[in-house]
Amino acid sequence: MEIGDFRLLAPEISLLGCVLLVILLDLFIKQKRILATVSIAGLIVSAGFTLVMWGTPPVVILSRTLAVDAFALFFKFLFLVVAALIILASQDYVNKFERFQGEYYALVLISAVGMMLLAAATDLIAIYVALELSGISLYVLVGFLKDQKSSEAGLKFLLLGAVASAVLLYGMTLVFGFTGRTCLMCIADFLQGMPATGILDNLALLLGLILLVAGFGFKIACFPFQMWVPDVYEGAPTPITAYLSVASKVAGFAVILRVFFVALGAPDWMSLNWGMLFAILSAITMTVGNIVAIVQSNIKRMLGYSSIAQAGYLLVGLATVGMATGSDTSGQSGLIFFLMSYAVTNLGAFIAVIAISNKIDSDAIDDYAGMGRQASLLAVALTFCLISLIGLPPTAGLIAKIYIFSGAVRHGLLWLVIVAVVNSCISAFYYLRVVKVMWLGVPPSKEKVPSSWALRTALAVCCLLVLLLGVVPGSFVSIAETATRFFGS
Secondary structure, three states: OOHHHHHHOHHHHHHHHHHHHHHHHHHHOOOOHHHHHHHHHHHHHHHHHHHHHOOOOOEEEOOOOEEEOHHHHHHHHHHHHHHHHHHHHHHHOHHHHHHHHHHHHHHHHHHHHHHHHHHHEOEHHHHHHHHHHHHHHHHHHHOOOOOHHHHHHHHHHHHHHHHHHHHHHHHHHHHHHHHOOOEHHHHHHHHHOOOOOHHHHOHHHHHHHHHHHHHHHHHHOOOOOOOOHHHHHHHOOHHHHHHHHHHHHHHHHHHHHHHHHHHOOOOHHHHHHHHHHHHHHHHHHHHHHHHHHHOOOEHHHHHHHHHHHHHHHHHHHHHHHHHOOOOOOHHHHHHHHHHHHHHHHHHHHHHHHHHHHHHHOOOEHHHHOOHHHHOHHHHHHHHHHHHHHHOOOOOHHHHHHHHHHHHHHHOOOHHHHHHHHHHHHHHHHHHHHHHHHHHHOOOOOOOOOOOOHHHHHHHHHHHHHHHHHHHOOHHHHHHHHHHOHHHHO
């Protein structure tokens, strides 16, 4: 390992140093709020290193296991921003596990490191190690409340996650067994010369690809691997539910995009096959998520099924990537822009839920009645984010769907876009039901809903980004296009 490799790993190394500092400070200080400040400072330092490297020529380090390119740097910065917003939003929630705040912040930071490495990994072994680094931290965080629901959610997430990891690892093993390589670029070189019937003649490779889809499908919660979502989202601490719904899903799509485009993007017949597979999964996933979300009475479960539906919309982008042969990167940039929009929108919705549910001590949608009068700003923010999830103007959700759907239409997926538009109309029913309850329902009391400055800051940042992405998306589209340039190389 050369000295230059350490320099290029500065974002991850600095954040790991912050983790050690948080753990050590937790042993000696009584004012646990300082730990949140130190964590935020560590995230800012790591983000600074990431921004400094933006625009540098892409390079592969550590024996071609990690890439330092615009794609990896974009997702690293996004994970750091999400982690910082989660820590800010947690300030109204950490009193529920006051004795374990140090462990809580440390685990959030460790999972962020794992996701940063996952977005940069260019080797199957590195991908698996990074996936487990982030996954094990999240397993612990889901069960952090230690009550019945949280413990059940943590155990279910652990067991199903272990099965998914085993399936993914077996798929990687089969791919390695067929190609003799773990490096993504090397796998691509090996498969490049295969005839169109090559994959059908080798069932081991075909099975390996199917198992890869299954393993990664658990990570992004697409059908039929979404069974863990409702119970885990309901039982986990609400900030961790938000973290799972945003950071974990974004990380999953980042690694899928790199694996399937870099290693399996050529020859064209192969990308067309997995592109159609993702198109079919997309249609089923968004339909199942939206239909089941309609009958939910718990807002965390509703947002859980909503996130499944959103995974279906995101899969439209992956399908477009597979169908767009050649150097066309519209599918990749559309997917990245959608991920940006989804991250800030869903995070904003969950932050508002943290504040409201923490006060009323309930996640039932009916108990949100009259929040428009009890907590006007929180209700406005939640309404705005829900409108964005539907895809209405002037929000990020509208621009994201136009961007990703237009790319799909250009590459022969009009039928999938029609299914997605119909599903967007279906989703309006359960999103607007929450809005109706908040603004037209009768509040049980006139008591206001308090929130800390930290939570209000995080919520304001999310809502501002949702508005900017919807009103002036040009700069963000340019960032998304820059992050996909390595695809054309």
